[in-house]
Amino acid sequence: MLDVCVIGGGVIGGAILRELTKYRLNVVMVEKSADVCMGQSKANSGISHAGYDAKNGSLKAKFNVLGNKMMPAYAEELGVKYRNNGSLVVAYSEEEIKTLHELKARGEINGVSDLEVIGQEELRALEPNISDNAVGALFAKTGGIVCPYELTIAEIGNAMDNGAKLNLNFEVCSIDKKDGYYTVKSTDGREVDAKMVINASGLSSSKIANMVGDTSFKVGGRKGEYILLDRESGDFCSHTIFKTPTEKGKGILVSQTVDNNILLGPTAEAVEDGETYTSQVGLDFVIKTANEMMKKVPLYNTITSFAGVRAFSDRHDFIIEESKVAKGFINVAGIESPGLTSAPAIGKFVVEEIVANILPLEKNENFNGRRTPDYFFKNLSVEEKNAIIKKDKRYGKIVCRCEEITEGEIVRAIHENPKATTVDAVKRRVRAGMGRCQGGFCQPHVAEIIARELGITMEEVLKSEQGSRLLVGKTK
Secondary structure, eight states: OOEEEOOOSSHHHHHHHHHHHHSOOOEEOSSSSSSSSSSSGGGGGOOOOOOOSOOSSHHHHHHHHHHHHHHHHHHHHOOOOOOOOOOEESSSSHHHHHHHHHHHHHHHHHHHSSSSEEEEHHHHHHTTTTTTTOOOOETTTTOEEEEEHHHHHHHHHHHTTOEEEOOOOOOOOEEEEEEESEEOOOOOOOOEEEEEEEEEEGHHHHHHHHHHOSSSOOOOOOOOEEEOOOOOOGTTTTSSSEEBBBTTTTEEEEEEETOEEEEOOOOEEESSSSOOOOOHHEEEEEHHHHHHHHOOOGGGGGGEEEEEEEEETTTTOOEEESSSSSTTTTEEEEOOHHHHHHHHHHHHHHIIIIITTTOOOOTTOOOOOOOOOOOGGGGGGHHHHHHHHHHGGGOOOOTTTTEEEHHHHHHHHSSSSSOSEEEEEEEHHTTTTTTTTTTTTTTTHHHHHHHHHHHHOGGGOSSSSSBBBBBOOOOO
């Protein structure tokens, strides 16, 4: 019998799981995919929002501001790159300047510090490539950027290092309420018994809640399409740049990433099935809007486009509560933007304010919250590199030339928690395949290393999910 079962391997589930391991609890995470971070956490803007946008008094506002303040130390402890680059909400008309002052006032009520409305001259000094039509901006100095999938993987890996269990390919098909506990069943017949269940399943969260008779909310999805530019264009901008928001949301952004790429997007299109395909219409809209915001966007350096789906609830706010119809069943649902920013604060709140009222909590004195970065070699000095190669010659072999990723880092990712067993899982952990050629050269070598380390054939190596085999057999 376990204490807690967390459903959903995204950044919110990961934050909760890690927080649970700070106490003497037996906990497990179940995730329907072949790896963690396969839902909305893998494909979003990676922004640590300052907190000026959320409505006063909402859960979004509360956890956004708390999470933003926690993020620098949280990322550092987990070995994840974070940068306090600041964000700019740009006005392109005098009418929009009024909206900037409204956002500033809202942010100050929410508890956001260092907000300032700046004029054209200061804006152009900060961002020389801003459009000539820009007339001013709200400068949110506490805004930042972080890698969403690195953060999620690090949370879950650190939780596992502290005793949490992970069940992958575990698609929940039913949840049975027993006398004092729940039995969570998967489509392949596996079962988990736990005193508590935490529903952090993103797009599936209303479906999961329905399994215990909770029909108090509905969750839908919005698809967002992005364009990613090569690091060669990384100095095109230095802040995260937004247009003045409308009733439809924050709109398209132009931003650096923590790995010095430039990210453009996302769109916002309602979807029924969670499909994450890109469309020419969507990408054309991203291009058009980015070119309205900035001058001479270096689209010739585009290396990939992608789409993600983000969940939203019919309550139009975060849902973080024990179900009123199922004691010990906690819904953490409808966590759309600023969900990534809010994750550390949500994890802490769920455990300290909800779980603690249901289960007795005793501190885990052996908890270690620190984690070594998944990829690190290229940032070392020559002396440090040579010392590591002397101990393990695999660090002397570059596999991914674009990102300078070594065989040693790939092998480490395959064997550390949570284990990378697919090509895309390796990519998310160490960036092998994320450079200019997008895996054109290194993917076969990555697949060979996976096959060797897992003791499987090349034909059994998957790109991502079940059924995504790279090879079906030899041709000669």
